[in-house]
Amino acid sequence: MKMLGIDLGGTKVAMGIVDENGNILKRQTIDTKTEEGFNAVVERIAKTANEITKSEKVEMIGIGSPGSIDHKKGIVRFSPNFPGWIDVPLGPEISSKTGMKVVVENDANAFAVGEKWFGVAKGYTNVLGITLGTGVGGGIICDDHVFRGSTGIGGELGHVIVEPNGYLCGCGNHGCLETIASATGISRLAKEWKERYPDTSIKEFSAKAVLDAAKKGDPLGIKVFERVTEALGIAIGAFVHIFNPQIIVIGGGVSRSGKFLLDGVEKKTHENVMKSFWGTYKIVLSNLVDDAGIYGAASMCFEELRNDKANTR
């Protein structure tokens, strides 16, 4: 069985045909061109989806989108990356233009499900996925089901407050995890502190450059690294106490900093978790890397099919 996974991003749309063993059989990437508006974007996605599925028959289309998604109706309620997309019927439109069933899911939820089907969380029933990218996203799998909350917008793990009265967040709160542990947050911290560390080797203040410098012992890098891992430790500690998960998977661009970041997060999380939870969870890095978005989107189709089967049994 094959599914088409579509990773809808603010600048690029990546799609791939994924089989149940996790092979990507065919792939295509196009520009999103959000400035052309919803209809043009939908038209372009559907056209590419039709082309790519001509020679490889797929059962269903899965779309992972940033923002607040009405999963049941396939509607994007709003998304910071797509100005003007308010309650747009993404799923129904793509479905009518391709003739296929379409599932739409928040990209962080899709990430967690992708890791369960094809990644490091395979075989686990209680999974937390945390994506550290431009923002911080969260996906929750409880007892083998995606947890979305009563109106479908739960799981906003990036907007847990870890520094009360901290930085203003895009969401209007102060001190959310996202203000510190996102790529944007890491970059900002380094820029703000740079005058205090004239000897720093950091030239270009991307999150990757800052964390790489920390790894090599750069004092500014280490200063930022400590604050970022502390914030993650407080938040993940809370998630452990709340969800009692088996596995926490960290993905997104910032996760490319690898074992150095993971070690720091593990240490700080441990410091923030009470003894009765020690040994109940593990923290790992996503191994799906650049294709996590395609895998996540495709996995939503496999998940949907499985749930359909369970319900009609």
Place this chain on the structure above:
Amino acid sequence: MKMLGIDLGGTKVAMGIVDENGNILKRQTIDTKTEEGFNAVVERIAKTANEITKSEKVEMIGIGSPGSIDHKKGIVRFSPNFPGWIDVPLGPEISSKTGMKVVVENDANAFAVGEKWFGVAKGYTNVLGITLGTGVGGGIICDDHVFRGSTGIGGELGHVIVEPNGYLCGCGNHGCLETIASATGISRLAKEWKERYPDTSIKEFSAKAVLDAAKKGDPLGIKVFERVTEALGIAIGAFVHIFNPQIIVIGGGVSRSGKFLLDGVEKKTHENVMKSFWGTYKIVLSNLVDDAGIYGAASMCFEELRNDKANTR
């Protein structure tokens, strides 16, 4: 149909026969006498349970106990209120001594379920229960089911960190919600700040006295009240972002401070919740008051029976 609800506390054991309409038909309270050890406590509970159920036939016994509970096996893993109770088979023992099926549940989980069956959360499927007592407990109902996590010890809402590097908590962390918003925490804050407020009218530093004074405009009371509601606002804000609940029920002794406390918590929570969640939740005070423990324990039986029926359908 009638159930026996047993509210197991550190000093008292309250039990009551509850019917499905929420009437308490018969009740009895005995001393726990933990110092006599597990076997003696179990013996005394079973004896009273047998006496009270002689004239009123009940289907099942529910026990709400503080601490970490293995719900499936009916085992108390450990409980701060019962020193020495490590992995004790509370459920099986009471069952063998009464000849009845027994369900054991963490008291905060039982509280949330009790509110769903008999209290202010009736008819809701996504409920958060928060108990503000000696400690701070949490019970989570997701999509009409109690959420316990992968090893059954999730839902520790009182141990979310709201003041990083704050007070040392009994759990070993610093700055947990429990350090501020429990009766113990409120009392401590008032005592620590009293020298700064020589004009305070507070004489006796119980949580109730402190919050009552705040209500009357006492400056020390208000100072404490602000910090407590701020902590609750940060934590409940996080829970809203994570769980997207329909209703949050606040219970426990501190909740007796009533509407004044509720108004403060509502205000501070609103300040910590992003716009897309506005209007998706409400915060209410428990209306089961002193019998919340009995109702909670009994409701676990009704819940168990309902799930059994659903599974055998």
